[in-house]
Amino acid sequence: MPNLWRQFEDLLPDSPLLLGTVATHHADGTVTVELLDGGLLRVTGSGSVGDRVFVRDGRVTGDAPTLPTVEIEI
Numbered sequence: 001m002p003n004l005w006r007q008f009e010d011l012l013p014d015s016p017l018l019l020g021t022v023a024t025h026h027a028d029g030t031v032t033v034e035l036l037d038g039g040l041l042r043v044t045g046s047g048s049v050g051d052r053v054f055v056r057d058g059r060v061t062g063d064a065p066t067l068p069t070v071e072i073e074i
Helices: 004-011
Strands: 018-025 030-035 040-044 052-056 059-063
Touching: 018 040, 030 052, 040 059
Parallel strands: none
Antiparallel strands: 018 030, 018 052, 030 040, 052 059
């Protein structure tokens, strides 16, 4: 018999992968990341001020490439 709860969980989306720039490095092993929309998150992880990083589930998951961004308004 299939696990109905597991099937339901598989329908739910994963945590979003966010992109931001390290704004502040804290001594307790956390950093403040400024997201593209201007929001700030304090997450666990490391990085130097100005580094672009990926954030998921309150953690820095890795370095992000520094690419130009284009905003298109519809």
